[in-house]
């Protein structure tokens with residue numbers, strides 16, 4: 001018989017879903033592997049100090065990752081890693097673009113700059129409208145209400161993040 005986990009060990013209020021049972025992105029503070037890295041700094045994010053063998057590239061926003069990755073991934077060999085720093089929305093967009101080009105999650109290290117307040121906190125997020133499938137940016141907490149700018153639908157930001165869409169699900173309220 002598994003031992004039930006007391007509610008006090010789940011963190012947060014009892015009405016909340018334990019983070020480990022959701023698809024909210026988590027960012028383990030792992031050290032960098034010794035492999036050479038393609039370091040992608042998005043926007044104003046400060047990249048980590050480059051090491052010998054690293055390549056540093058800067059892009060304005062996550063949407064610029066497609067062009068960059070098309071150029072860079074073709075020249076990378078097995079063993080390279082990709083380190084991305086920027087806002088959560090930006091690093092997730094870069095990850096989505098990298099996965100779409102055949103990179104593996106284990107080859108990616110994400111260093112978002114705006115997640116210190118926790119996975120559910122209020123911050124700019126990319127939301128995927130569950131009604132009309134438009135993606136848009138909104139400043140929202142998980143469980144918070146937003147309106148889809150395309151269809152006007154009232155949405156609740158769900159405990160679900162899609163790696164391929166690089167967006168949180170906005171569930172019609």
Ligand SMILES: [Zn+2]
Pocket residue numbers: 129130131132133134148149150151152153
């Ligand atoms: Zn919509």
